[in-house]
Amino acid sequence: MSKPNNRSIESPITYEAKWAKLWREAKIFEADPVKDKPKFFICVPYSYQNGPLHLGHAFTFTRGDSYARFKRMQGFNVLFPWSWHWTGEAVAGTSERLKRGDPAIIRLLRDIDNVPEDLIPRFTDPAFICKYYTAENRKVVDAMGFSVDWRREFYTTDLHPYYSKFIHWQYLRLREKGFVSKGEHPVVWCPVCQSATGDHDRLVGEGIVPEEYTLVFFKYDEFYLAAGTLRPETIFGATNVWLNPDVEYALLEYDNKRILVSRRAAEKLIEQKHNINVVKLLNAKELIGKKCKAPITGVELPILPANFVDPNVVSGVVYSVPAHAPYDYVALLELQRDLSKSTGIDAKLLKELKPISIISVPGYSEFPALDVVKKMGISSQEDARLEDATKEVYSKEFHEGVMKDNCGEYSGLPVRVARDAVKARLISTGLGDIMYDLSGKVVCRCGNECLVKIVKDQWFLTYSDPKWKEKVKTHIMKMGIFPEEARQWFLNVVDWLHDWACTRKTGLGTSLPWDSSWIVETLSDSTIYPALYTISKYMNEGTVKPEQLTLEVLDYVFIGIGNPRVISKETGIPETTLKNMRDEFLYWYPVDCRISAKELVPNHLTFYLFQHVALFDENLWPRCIGANGMITVEGEKMSKSKGNMIPIKAALAKYGVDATRCTLLLAAEDMDDPDWRDKNAQETRRMLDLFLKIVDEVLSSGLEASENRLDRWLISKMVKKVKNITEAMESLKTRTACHEALYGMYNDWKWYVRRRKKLTRSALRFLDTWVRLLAPFAPFTAEEAWSKLGNNGFVSLAKWPDYHPEEVDEFAEVAEDLLAKLLVDVREIMGVTERKPIKVHVYTPSAWKLNVLSIMLSFDLKEVMRDPSTAIKESLKMFPEKRKDMPILVRKIVEYISSFPMEIPKKVLLELALQEKKIYEDAKSFLESEIGCPFNIWMEDEQKAYDPIGKSKQALPLRPGIFVEMLP
RNA sequence: GCCGGGGUACCCGAGCCUGGUCAAGGGGGUGGGCUUAAGACCCACUGGCGUAGGCCAUCCUGGGUUCGAAUCCCAGCCCCGGCACCA
Incomplete structure (x- = not known):
C-alpha cells in the first residue's frame, strides 16, 4: 500500500470531495432540537489520540454513521457528534521515550505513523501529540463522510476549557451519592517510573497480574521464617523448611515482630507494607540444620537446603510438604540420596524424614506428589517438568481433595474450604500474612523489572455495590442490545466487576476535584460524556463561557435542580440560555444508540451504564448498545508491531471512501470479526463504479411505455429488498443490509435487463429506490447518482423507501422462477448429452393434472407428504379412470410443490399452473436467445404435439416436460 | 482457571433461534459471449457419477430424536476473544 500524503486526504474518486464540501456548506448534519420531530441520538466512543485512525476505528465508525444516515432518512432528527480522547498515560509514555531518544519510537512515529520529520521533536510534549493527531484525524473523519455535527466537538483533559468542569461536576456528585470510596489495592509497579505498569507498557510479562500468597511464619529463636505459599492448608503436612543456601536473606522489622525473607523479597515487601525496616542481612547457611516451629501444629521442623528455592519468588522461603508438592518431594529425595551435600545436617534426622499425607484425592495414592513424579520419571529438582507436575497436583487437590483426619479442626473439609480457613486463622493469630507477587517476570518498557506495589489512598468507583449492580442489570434486561448474545455478556460483566480504581498519578487527564494530586483515570472520565454533546455547542459558539459552567449550572441542565433565575444571576448566563440548555439536554437524551467494538463490553460500555444509572x-x-467485532487484515490481527496497520487515510487513497466503507460493512456483522482483504476492497470498488455506470446507461437509453409482468416482478423484488434492508438495519445487521443494497439489488437488476432489452419507467423507479438504499453505506456514490438522476438536494436527506406490501407480486416472482428453472433443466440435459440442441420442446401438463393439483392444494401439504392416501382417494373420486397413475402423480406433485417457498399462497400456485403455457410462450424469444435454438411450447395432450420419446407425459404442474432435439 | 464466541465447499462467508424453500452471496478458477485486442461487462460451470432434467456424498467427530437434521438433543475434539487499572 502506498504511503499516504501526510498533509491532505486524497481519494481516487473525484466526486467524494465535492459532496463532502457541499454537505459542509449546506450544514445538513448540524442538528438542533425541532419541536415535535422525533430525535435520534447516536454516538460512537471517542478514540484515543495517540496515532492515526486505522481501519479498526473505521469499522465501528462506519457502522455508526450508516445507522445515523439510515435514521436520518427515516425522518428522525439525528444527532451524531464527535470528540477526542486525550486522557491517559500512553501519550506521556511516548513523550518520555522520545526524550530519552528511543530509536524505536522515532521509527514508529516517522515510518509507521508518517509524522513529518520536523514535527517529531515537538512530540516530547504529550499535549502536542494529542493536538497533532486530533487535527489529522479530524480530516480523516470528515473525508469518510461521517455525518457529524462538528459544532459540538471537544476533547478531554484539563487542557480543554470546559471538559474538566463537566468531570468535576460528575465526580463530586458521584461522591455525594456514595459511589466513590478510598482504599488500597495491589498493582504491577515499576519502581523506576514510579507508576503502575499496564499490559501495554510491558516489554515482558503481558497478562501477568498480582497474585495473592500467604506468608506462614515459622518461629526460630527470636524471629520467624516467613514461608510463602498458595496452599496454607498444607501446613499440616509440613516436614521441614527450605532455604536456598546460596542466597542472601534479610531480617525485617515487621509489625512488632521480626521475619526472615530473601533480600529480594524484602524489597518487594517494602512496597506492600507499612513500617518495614531491614535489621540485617543473613546468610542462609547459618540456619541450615537448625530447627523451627510450625504455626498451628506447633511441630518442630528442620531447616534444610534446597536450590530450587528461588529468592525472586514470593518470600524466598518455602516450607516442605513432600506428600503433596512434587518439588518438595524431589528435593527431599535428592538430599537423602546424596548425604554428602548436606553438611552440617544430622544424617539420621534426614533419613527419617517421611512425607506426611494430609489430603485424600480420588485416583491417587496417599502421596499424590510421589505418584506424579514417578509417572513422569522426574529425579532432579532442576527438571522443568516439575512445573507441570505441580500444576496437576495443585489442581486435582484443590477441586477434589478432602482434608484427612490429621488436620485438626479442618479434618473432613474440602481443600478449597480449608485453604481459606487456615489462611484466616494464620493472619488473625499473627502467624501469617498476605504477600503479593507476580507469577512471572514483568519488565517495564523502561527496561526495569516490575514488582507488586500496594497503592494506598487510591480512589475507587464502588462498582461492587450490590444495589448499584442490581439497577444496572435490571436496565440491561430492558434495553436494546445488539447482537442479543452481548446481553448475557454484559450481565456477566456486571456480576464479576468489583471496585474500579478511578484515579491515577501520571498522564494527561482531569484532576480529581477534591484532591488535585490525583487525576481521573482514563476509562473513568469517559462514561457520561454523551450528555455533554447536548450542550457543548453553547460553549463552542461562545454563548456560554467555560468559567460560567458552574456546578449549579450543570446540576440544573442535567438533573433539573435549582432555580434558573438565581443561577442566571450568579453566573451571568441569560436565563433563556439556561432553559434552552436544559431543554436541549432533555430533547436529545437519552442516547438512542451507542455503537462500539466488543472489546469495550467488559469495561467502557459497562461503566457507561453504571454511571448513567x-x-x-x-x-x-x-x-x-450495538457491539461489533474487531478487524483483522488478510486474516491477521492488525498491529503496529506486525506492520500491517492500515490507516484509514491509506485505504481512502487506494480505494476511495465508499469502497472502504462498504468493504468494512460487508466483512462482518454482529460480534464476528471483520477481515479486511485487498481483493474484497477492489471488488467493492468495481461494484460501486458499475452502479454509476448502470445509472448512466439507464439515463441514456430510451424508455418503453408499456409495462408488463416483468416490471411488476422488478418492483416486487425491490419492495421485498426494502423490507429486508430496513429490518436488518433496525437490528444493526449492517452487513446484511449493505450486501442486499449493493449485490441483492444488483442481481435483480441483472435478471431484469437480461429479460427485457427495452427498459420502462419501472427501471427508473428501481434506480431511485436503489440509490436511496445505498445512501447510508455509500453516501458519496449515492449523491452522485442522485444528482445524475436529476434530483435536487441531497439523497442524504431524502426519504428512506417505505415497504409497500401491496406491490409484492408472488405470481410474477414465481413465473420468473419457472423460466429460470426451465433454463437450468434444459442446460442440464444439454450438459449430460454434450450435444448441440436444434430445437427445444416444452410440454405443459394436461387439464386433469391441474385438477389434481387443485385438489391437493386443499390439503395440508405436510400431511400429504406424510400420508398421501387421503389425497389420492380424493383425487380418484374425480378421475376414477386414472387409478393406475394417480398414486405416483400425487406423490410427485406434492414433493415438487412443497419445494416452493411456504409463503407463496396456494391460490397463486394454482393460478400459475393454469397460465403456465402462456408464461412460456410469452418468454419464447428470451428462452430462444438464452439457449440459442427455437422453442416449441405444447400442451401434453395436444394432438399435433411433436413428442417422439413421450416426454410430454412427464409434465407436472409448474414443471413441464422437456424434449431437446439434438444433432446426432 | 473463569466467562463469552466459534468450527459450513479452493478461499471468505450466510443459513442454525423457528427442521422440509438450502447447502445463499462474494472472491478465486475454468469455459463461452462481446471486442481488432486487452480490460470492463454478460452467461454457464466449479464434490462425485450419469448420453434427459437424475442419483449419491457433504456442513469438526461420534451417537440420538424425526417421515425428514447443517439446523434440535447428548458426548467428544479443536480454534478464537476478554479477564481490570490498559486505551
Whole structure:
C-alpha cells in the first residue's frame, strides 16, 4: 500500500470531495432540537489520540454513521457528534521515550505513523501529540463522510476549557451519592517510573497480574521464617523448611515482630507494607540444620537446603510438604540420596524424614506428589517438568481433595474450604500474612523489572455495590442490545466487576476535584460524556463561557435542580440560555444508540451504564448498545508491531471512501470479526463504479411505455429488498443490509435487463429506490447518482423507501422462477448429452393434472407428504379412470410443490399452473436467445404435439416436460 | 482457571433461534459471449457419477430424536476473544 500524503486526504474518486464540501456548506448534519420531530441520538466512543485512525476505528465508525444516515432518512432528527480522547498515560509514555531518544519510537512515529520529520521533536510534549493527531484525524473523519455535527466537538483533559468542569461536576456528585470510596489495592509497579505498569507498557510479562500468597511464619529463636505459599492448608503436612543456601536473606522489622525473607523479597515487601525496616542481612547457611516451629501444629521442623528455592519468588522461603508438592518431594529425595551435600545436617534426622499425607484425592495414592513424579520419571529438582507436575497436583487437590483426619479442626473439609480457613486463622493469630507477587517476570518498557506495589489512598468507583449492580442489570434486561448474545455478556460483566480504581498519578487527564494530586483515570472520565454533546455547542459558539459552567449550572441542565433565575444571576448566563440548555439536554437524551467494538463490553460500555444509572433519572438511561467485532487484515490481527496497520487515510487513497466503507460493512456483522482483504476492497470498488455506470446507461437509453409482468416482478423484488434492508438495519445487521443494497439489488437488476432489452419507467423507479438504499453505506456514490438522476438536494436527506406490501407480486416472482428453472433443466440435459440442441420442446401438463393439483392444494401439504392416501382417494373420486397413475402423480406433485417457498399462497400456485403455457410462450424469444435454438411450447395432450420419446407425459404442474432435439 | 464466541465447499462467508424453500452471496478458477485486442461487462460451470432434467456424498467427530437434521438433543475434539487499572 502506498504511503499516504501526510498533509491532505486524497481519494481516487473525484466526486467524494465535492459532496463532502457541499454537505459542509449546506450544514445538513448540524442538528438542533425541532419541536415535535422525533430525535435520534447516536454516538460512537471517542478514540484515543495517540496515532492515526486505522481501519479498526473505521469499522465501528462506519457502522455508526450508516445507522445515523439510515435514521436520518427515516425522518428522525439525528444527532451524531464527535470528540477526542486525550486522557491517559500512553501519550506521556511516548513523550518520555522520545526524550530519552528511543530509536524505536522515532521509527514508529516517522515510518509507521508518517509524522513529518520536523514535527517529531515537538512530540516530547504529550499535549502536542494529542493536538497533532486530533487535527489529522479530524480530516480523516470528515473525508469518510461521517455525518457529524462538528459544532459540538471537544476533547478531554484539563487542557480543554470546559471538559474538566463537566468531570468535576460528575465526580463530586458521584461522591455525594456514595459511589466513590478510598482504599488500597495491589498493582504491577515499576519502581523506576514510579507508576503502575499496564499490559501495554510491558516489554515482558503481558497478562501477568498480582497474585495473592500467604506468608506462614515459622518461629526460630527470636524471629520467624516467613514461608510463602498458595496452599496454607498444607501446613499440616509440613516436614521441614527450605532455604536456598546460596542466597542472601534479610531480617525485617515487621509489625512488632521480626521475619526472615530473601533480600529480594524484602524489597518487594517494602512496597506492600507499612513500617518495614531491614535489621540485617543473613546468610542462609547459618540456619541450615537448625530447627523451627510450625504455626498451628506447633511441630518442630528442620531447616534444610534446597536450590530450587528461588529468592525472586514470593518470600524466598518455602516450607516442605513432600506428600503433596512434587518439588518438595524431589528435593527431599535428592538430599537423602546424596548425604554428602548436606553438611552440617544430622544424617539420621534426614533419613527419617517421611512425607506426611494430609489430603485424600480420588485416583491417587496417599502421596499424590510421589505418584506424579514417578509417572513422569522426574529425579532432579532442576527438571522443568516439575512445573507441570505441580500444576496437576495443585489442581486435582484443590477441586477434589478432602482434608484427612490429621488436620485438626479442618479434618473432613474440602481443600478449597480449608485453604481459606487456615489462611484466616494464620493472619488473625499473627502467624501469617498476605504477600503479593507476580507469577512471572514483568519488565517495564523502561527496561526495569516490575514488582507488586500496594497503592494506598487510591480512589475507587464502588462498582461492587450490590444495589448499584442490581439497577444496572435490571436496565440491561430492558434495553436494546445488539447482537442479543452481548446481553448475557454484559450481565456477566456486571456480576464479576468489583471496585474500579478511578484515579491515577501520571498522564494527561482531569484532576480529581477534591484532591488535585490525583487525576481521573482514563476509562473513568469517559462514561457520561454523551450528555455533554447536548450542550457543548453553547460553549463552542461562545454563548456560554467555560468559567460560567458552574456546578449549579450543570446540576440544573442535567438533573433539573435549582432555580434558573438565581443561577442566571450568579453566573451571568441569560436565563433563556439556561432553559434552552436544559431543554436541549432533555430533547436529545437519552442516547438512542451507542455503537462500539466488543472489546469495550467488559469495561467502557459497562461503566457507561453504571454511571448513567448512578447520575440520571431512569428515563435518561441509554436505550441501546450495538457491539461489533474487531478487524483483522488478510486474516491477521492488525498491529503496529506486525506492520500491517492500515490507516484509514491509506485505504481512502487506494480505494476511495465508499469502497472502504462498504468493504468494512460487508466483512462482518454482529460480534464476528471483520477481515479486511485487498481483493474484497477492489471488488467493492468495481461494484460501486458499475452502479454509476448502470445509472448512466439507464439515463441514456430510451424508455418503453408499456409495462408488463416483468416490471411488476422488478418492483416486487425491490419492495421485498426494502423490507429486508430496513429490518436488518433496525437490528444493526449492517452487513446484511449493505450486501442486499449493493449485490441483492444488483442481481435483480441483472435478471431484469437480461429479460427485457427495452427498459420502462419501472427501471427508473428501481434506480431511485436503489440509490436511496445505498445512501447510508455509500453516501458519496449515492449523491452522485442522485444528482445524475436529476434530483435536487441531497439523497442524504431524502426519504428512506417505505415497504409497500401491496406491490409484492408472488405470481410474477414465481413465473420468473419457472423460466429460470426451465433454463437450468434444459442446460442440464444439454450438459449430460454434450450435444448441440436444434430445437427445444416444452410440454405443459394436461387439464386433469391441474385438477389434481387443485385438489391437493386443499390439503395440508405436510400431511400429504406424510400420508398421501387421503389425497389420492380424493383425487380418484374425480378421475376414477386414472387409478393406475394417480398414486405416483400425487406423490410427485406434492414433493415438487412443497419445494416452493411456504409463503407463496396456494391460490397463486394454482393460478400459475393454469397460465403456465402462456408464461412460456410469452418468454419464447428470451428462452430462444438464452439457449440459442427455437422453442416449441405444447400442451401434453395436444394432438399435433411433436413428442417422439413421450416426454410430454412427464409434465407436472409448474414443471413441464422437456424434449431437446439434438444433432446426432 | 473463569466467562463469552466459534468450527459450513479452493478461499471468505450466510443459513442454525423457528427442521422440509438450502447447502445463499462474494472472491478465486475454468469455459463461452462481446471486442481488432486487452480490460470492463454478460452467461454457464466449479464434490462425485450419469448420453434427459437424475442419483449419491457433504456442513469438526461420534451417537440420538424425526417421515425428514447443517439446523434440535447428548458426548467428544479443536480454534478464537476478554479477564481490570490498559486505551
